[in-house]
Amino acid sequence: MKLDRRKFLNTLLGVGGIGGIVAVLYPVFSFLIPPKSAEPKVNSVKAGLSSELPTNSAKIIKFGREPVILIKTEDNQLKALSAGCTHLDCIVQYKTDTKQILCACHNGIYDLNGRNVSGPPPRPLEQFDVKVIQDEIVITKQG
Amino acid sequence: MKKIFINLSIYAFPFFFLLSSVNAQKTAATGNRNSEEDQCYKCHKEIELLPADFLESDVHRHAALSCSSCHGGDPSSDDQEIAMSPKKGYVGVPKRKDIPKFCGKCHSNINIMRVYQPRIATDQVEQYYTSAHGKKLLAGDQNVAECASCHSAHSILPAKDPRSSVYALNVPNTCNKCHGNLEFMKNYKIPTNQLEEYSKSVHGIALLKNKDVSAPACNDCHGNHGATPPGVKSISHVCGTCHVTNYEYFNATKISKIFEQKGIHGCEQCHGNHSVQKPNDEMIGIGKESTCIECHTTGDSGYAVSQKIYSSLIHLKNKFDEANAKYLEVRQKGMNDIEIGFQLQDAKQALIQSRTLVHTFDSSRVSEKTVKGVEFSEKASALAQIEIDEYYTRRNGFALATLIFLVFIVALYFKIKDSEKKRS
């Protein structure tokens, strides 16, 4: 009987001990696994293949917390600008007919260098650097 | 001394155009005259009789123009009799009613002006005579503003220069010098509180308080040289130069035609003029602050539309606020908020757009947009809820871990008891 009690206690101690160690090690090892986005601050972002973006078109890319508009102009130049309108922070769009950037909220218009041309926007759009590395578009923040 | 100038200028008037414009042209053509050789400046400085508002950095002086370029005379002679003789084209101080032409002898001549600024306009005088100021001046009113009233006479600076009286930030005060003067305005029967109202308006705060020079000053709506109050027809054009979409929407409505017929000012009717405030959602609908119910009453279709627009706007606004509150909670809890932020931005955009769409006075167009905004808000709310729930489900993991630790603790406790017993 006494032996049983001791055995039982030892088993309990073993189970609890190993369980406890697992309970500690599991979070620790999970912590060590690199998360999806491997870096806390986004300084550059990959924006897909250059060949897949048609001429005279644009797309919106998420640059961390910030939306960025990536434009391929008629002469196949790539331009990246902050997509938040400087007026009330609506998302701007690329007008394929006039080759301008338009904010549909209040008809704010920017040129392809981000300069506010007409309408309410008080300031130009922030520019980002665009590089193409083996057809992969990489957008980086201007220092 | 000043009197003499004035007297002389009367003599000189007949020669005014003939000589002085030739003189100015000559100076402009021959270029810069060294101010040391300029006997007008030299002498007047010596006897301390430079004009009271004389500024060394005056744009004309900067371009090395002599006093004589405007006032005529011979700057190369140090003899007053010769230098300031009408024979030499001396005109002295122009009369108030002659000032526009006095300035215009150069400023209306593109051949002279393009030497200094190739892109400068030369229609200021022409414009001026279309303005309320100009018309009155022609009619013989000696009190109205002419060129020097706004630009000053001898401390003129380009409008880009922050020290200039016509720099965007300074324009409201420049206009207010006369327009804020009760005595002055009495004869014209116009109010004097425009600056006071303007400085409390959304434009005034942006310009005067936040120093945002892209905000409109007086001249951006009233024009500068052609200054005149915008008419019934032009007011929405004036506002529409910046508020393009609102203008387009409004102009396409039935209501704008009716306004026109009735002589009601477009934008101004609801938003006011100088004291225009940041609009809020209470301006539409059937509440106390609504501007719609100034004309519309229970039963008419406008009343019903206003109510519909209001309710869909407010519905979106509430949904957005709710989602935003959750978003802030997620941030505060330190959970992942990036995707929620994007959804929320779309929701905010829809809210802004539907507020603009109010100017179509078409409840179905507004609600089309608000429905989209509500979708975004609800999506953001749902995402936020997942994060908040996740925050709380962590507690289950904790419960499990605690259970395991508890087993260990209890076992350990009895183990210690056992070993104590064994010893004793």
Place this chain on the structure above:
Amino acid sequence: MIKNTGSKFIAWIDERYDLSPIRNLLQHKKVPAHKHSLWYYMGGVTLFLFLVQLFTGILLLLYYRPGEDSAYESVRFIITEVRFGWLIRNVHSWSANLLVFFAFVHMFSVFFSKAYEKPRELTWVTGFIILVFTLAFGFSGYLLPWNELAFFATKVGTDIVGVVPIIGEPLKTFLRGGEDVTGATLSRFFGIHVAILPAIFTVFLGLHLLFIQQQGMHEPDHFKNLPEEKKKYIPFFPDFALKDLLLWIVVFNLLIFLSLYFPWELGNKAEAFASAPAGIKPEWYFMFMFQSLKFLPAHILFLEGELVGVLFFGVAGFFWMIIPYIKIKNKPNWKIQPLTLIGIIVVAFIVIMTVVGYLI
């Protein structure tokens, strides 16, 4: 089988490095058992919390990036993106607070049981130095997330250093890495927190533990005066060690509980030019000093009030450190002995000022 291998391994080591001192210590070390035995565990808990700090701190280092525009972001990243990052960070914060708390409890229990008396003077002195470094750990670590509250608390904290005559200003500039609290301060505090302090701390902690093992547990007067046969002891190993372990696990569980249910908010990122938010408070263990400084008048005699306060705390701390060397005669007819009275006043002062600091 495992046991066999284990003892073989120990024998192998023993043959080469002579483990008898350790074996002796384990076999013969004993802990007095009396009604105040509970206080013996406080040092152990403090040590355990320090180990937790060490461990979680190293883990956080894998993701933390010092720097004005990466510190806040990386902490945010740790608690949002990294799996269990929230747990590790919160355990680190909570453990830091409990560590300071238990260090204080440990210190006062030693003080009131007069355990610092001969021959344990140096144990007390090293212990006091460890406490000061613990507070320095807390102060430097507080800034690292680079959030608003920490930013302004650091500003105020380093300002106080500046009032010390002669060395104050240079010291302040040295701590801040410049005239103001900037990104340079952050780099500096980071270096201090993860390299300089741990190095010094480990030395003093090592000495502190060595002294304790050398001299064994202190026996309070009422226990010492018992006749030999009435003195009860429990062996350090395994009984005391197991009890220590038990308590450690309880504290560990408490830590996780606190981290989960009362997480430390990250707040807003520090903006050097933003106006100070309302309710800037130092960490609670600096509160009593912060609050007393606030109560002082602007000028005392010809000196600045704040300066007097800082000097007072400096001198008081120094005397507290050398208390084993100060002889204060016992007064036989006093109900409470003078030293105990001083201790009570100090505790009361700290508690009252802290409470007042949070109420006002």
